[in-house]
Amino acid sequence: MFTCHFPVLVEPIVEALIEPFLQLPLSAESHWLVDCTLGGGGHCSSFLKEFLTKEALQKHRVLAVDQDYDAVQRAKARFHLEITQGRLEVVHGRFGELREVVSRRPVLGLMADLGFSSDQLQNSERGLSFRIDGPLDMRLDPSQGQSCFELLQQISESELEMILREWGEERFSRRISSAIIERRCQGVLPATTQELVDVVVKATPPQARHGRIHVATRTFQALRMAVNDELGQLDALLNQVIPSVKEGGRVAILSFHSLEDRKVKRFFQSKKWFYSLTKKPLQASEEETRSNPRARSAKLRLGERFRLDKQQEKFLKC
Numbered sequence: 001m002f003t004c005h006f007p008v009l010v011e012p013i014v015e016a017l018i019e020p021f022l023q024l025p026l027s028a029e030s031h032w033l034v035d036c037t038l039g040g041g042g043h044c045s046s047f048l049k050e051f052l053t054k055e056a057l058q059k060h061r062v063l064a065v066d067q068d069y070d071a072v073q074r075a076k077a078r079f080h081l082e083i084t085q086g087r088l089e090v091v092h093g094r095f096g097e098l099r100e101v102v103s104r105r106p107v108l109g110l111m112a113d114l115g116f117s118s119d120q121l122q123n124s125e126r127g128l129s130f131r132i133d134g135p136l137d138m139r140l141d142p143s144q145g146q147s148c149f150e151l152l153q154q155i156s157e158s159e160l161e162m163i164l165r166e167w168g169e170e171r172f173s174r175r176i177s178s179a180i181i182e183r184r185c186q187g188v189l190p191a192t193t194q195e196l197v198d199v200v201v202k203a204t205p206p207q208a209r210h211g212r213i214h215v216a217t218r219t220f221q222a223l224r225m226a227v228n229d230e231l232g233q234l235d236a237l238l239n240q241v242i243p244s245v246k247e248g249g250r251v252a253i254l255s256f257h258s259l260e261d262r263k264v265k266r267f268f269q270s271k272k273w274f275y276s277l278t279k280k281p282l283q284a285s286e287e288e289t290r291s292n293p294r295a296r297s298a299k300l301r302l303g304e305r306f307r308l309d310k311q312q313e314k315f316l317k318c
């Protein structure tokens with residue numbers, strides 16, 4: 001099996017991103033659709049299928065990127081044929097490194113499905129799950145940056161508290177950050193996911209330990225965002241990569257956190273050369289949520305790069 005990840009909102013994403021390709025004249029050169037978050041390859045395989053099965057689209061190609069080397073290797077095996085046929089290129093990299101790769105090609109569609117995949121969550125070595133014991137790592141690209149354990153060795157208590165409060169929206173951020181730093185002072189900083197869960201549970205008042213979501217959910221989310229600089233990476237995607245999409249090209253961003261969705265919304269609304277195709281974010285149907293619980297918190301925003309005529313271009317330059 002190549003993946004255990006179920007892709008979210010595939011149909012509206014494929015439909016929206018394929019549309020500009022269908023508008024191209026038959027004589028147009030071959031264009032690219034960029035999947036910035038390859039993961040298990042769910043969305044990517046749907047794009048490839050569309051390009052293969054619609055005769056007018058057969059010359060167009062997909063570029064798929066992921067910061068996770070394992071995901072890239074798995075995709076290279078799964079899509080060996082498509083890669084050999086020149087229909088797919090797979091690249092290992094982060095959003096912050098994509099400007100060059102994307103600006104070199106005519107890109108008419110781009111998507112990002114933010115966060116982590118079920119494959120990463122299930123891999124105990126990644127330390128992303130509070131349900132599976134493993135080293136306290138949390139890196140989506142283990143070849144780069146600091147692990148969560150290393151971050152906790154250096155961070156100040158006030159910064160840790162801010163991360164848990166702002167990014168995890170954790171009510172007990174002060175108690176949890178103080179408990180973690182106290183462990184550090186005693187020389188017993190949590191080094192595994194279960195040790196961190198233990199600290200979080202003990203720092204949370206007993207009456208708040210058995211809510212709808214696991215008591216460590218928010219702490220794990222906030223620390224994962226910090227370890228992988230997820231908000232900084234999203235800024236790089238919006239400000240450095242999306243401007244390379246061609247006029248008339250479309251962008252689809254799926255986010256799972258309100259701070260990410262807010263950033264995407266602001267970006268889509270604030271650029272004169274870009275307009276939002278979704279006033280409100282699209283969400284998964286009840287049916288999809290039932291079969292894929294991860295879809296519950298997904299928010300999809302679609303946008304299109306403006307086709308400017310000469311008059312408008314002049315106007316925007318003044």
Ligand SMILES: C[S@@+](CC[C@H](N)C(=O)[O-])C[C@H]1O[C@@H](n2cnc3c(N)ncnc32)[C@H](O)[C@@H]1O
Nearest residue numbers: 007037039040041042043067094095113116233
């Ligand atoms: C939700 S999964 C994508 C799932 C994929 N759409 C599918 O259908 O299987 C997110 C993927 O994006 C990757 N990712 C997250 N942030 C990234 C970044 N800044 N640069 C590159 N890849 C990133 C993760 O490593 C993960 O594999």
